[in-house]
Amino acid sequence: xxxxxxxxRSEAEAMCPHRLVLxxxxxRWGVLVLIRLLERPYRFSELRRAIGRVSEKMLTQTLQxxxxxxxxxxxxxxxxxxxxxxxxxxxxxxxxxxxxxxxxWTDRRMxxxxxxxxxxxEARTP
Amino acid sequence: xxxxxxxxRSEAEAMCPHRLVLxxxxxRWGVLVLIRLLERPYRFSELRRAIGRVSEKMLTQTLQxxxxxxxxxxxxxxxxxxxxxxxxxxxxxxxxxxxxxxxxWTDRRMxxxxxxxxxxxEARTP
DNA sequence: CGGTATCCAAAAGGATACTG
DNA sequence: CAGTATCCTTTTGGATACCG
Numbered sequence: 001x002x003x004x005x006x007x008x009r010s011e012a013e014a015m016c017p018h019r020l021v022l023x024x025x026x027x028r029w030g031v032l033v034l035i036r037l038l039e040r041p042y043r044f045s046e047l048r049r050a051i052g053r054v055s056e057k058m059l060t061q062t063l064q065x066x067x068x069x070x071x072x073x074x075x076x077x078x079x080x081x082x083x084x085x086x087x088x089x090x091x092x093x094x095x096x097x098x099x100x101x102x103x104x105w106t107d108r109r110m111x112x113x114x115x116x117x118x119x120x121x122e123a124r125t126p
Numbered sequence: 127x128x129x130x131x132x133x134x135r136s137e138a139e140a141m142c143p144h145r146l147v148l149x150x151x152x153x154r155w156g157v158l159v160l161i162r163l164l165e166r167p168y169r170f171s172e173l174r175r176a177i178g179r180v181s182e183k184m185l186t187q188t189l190q191x192x193x194x195x196x197x198x199x200x201x202x203x204x205x206x207x208x209x210x211x212x213x214x215x216x217x218x219x220x221x222x223x224x225x226x227x228x229x230x231w232t233d234r235r236m237x238x239x240x241x242x243x244x245x246x247x248e249a250r251t252p
Numbered sequence: 253c254g255g256t257a258t259c260c261a262a263a264a265g266g267a268t269a270c271t272g
Numbered sequence: 273c274a275g276t277a278t279c280c281t282t283t284t285g286g287a288t289a290c291c292g
Binding site for chain 3: 043044045056057060076080081082083084
């Protein structure tokens with residue numbers, strides 16, 4: 001996710017900027033967030049529960065990165081208790097759809113991958 | 127790339143196996159390797175030079191992971207000095223084409239992302 | 253509720269030296 | 273040439289505590 005604890009930004013951002021967007025989109029939690037939001041908007045905690053086993057910190061970081069890249073829209077309602085809704089922008093929807101296709105492909109081809117792994121492993125542990 | 131210095135495999139592989147394939151395919155070096163091999167087969171060092179600034183270790187790990195997943199074919203010629211050619215399998219070509227599409231999308235939309243980032247940054251450093 | 257701040261453990265990744 | 277092995281640094285990510 002290319003965001004350290006200190007929140008620096010300029011170090012890695014300088015070189016090859018579009019590689020970074022790709023990394024944000026295909027990052028561990030980025031993928032899951034985008035695919036979820038493709039379905040409907042989610043609140044923060046709702047998203048956290050839906051994804052499961054993601055820490056608050058990582059979800060926050062992921063959402064902030066995606067928001068900054070213009071892929072996710074953050075709608076913070078000024079109520080108490082706070083309520084924040086996340087949804088995809090047009091740009092985010094384009095990205096999410098491609099990511100979902102890739103995820104579906106891995107689903108469809110999983111059997112082939114598993115077979116390949118087994119063959120690979122057996123070939124070197126005789 | 128989910129392969130530590132010790133080369134363990136079973137720890138993470140147990141849960142959600144298709145997420146791992148996705149991570150291999152979209153990993154930092156995985157993306158670059160797949161896109162290069164889409165063009166033509168490459169030798170190890172040739173690939174290393176083509177990608178640039180990738181360590182031997184990471185290239186080796188990436189290639190081994192992709193080979194094990196059945197995406198890359200490794201052809202080691204028994205000659206001296208050694209010569210090893212890497213190419214895509216049918217499965218690998220399918221994956222690589224989707225990854226390339228995603229990479230092209232980030233290229234096409236880069237201007238939008240950059241604009242979004244600038245707006246985001248300006249909004250919070252007044 | 254929806255975060256931020258801090259600290260710490262684990263994993264990724266690079267540099268170097270060595271080998272068949 | 274195409275790796276493997278080792279060591280070390282950097283980054284990632286989780287746990288916890290606290291705040292508006």
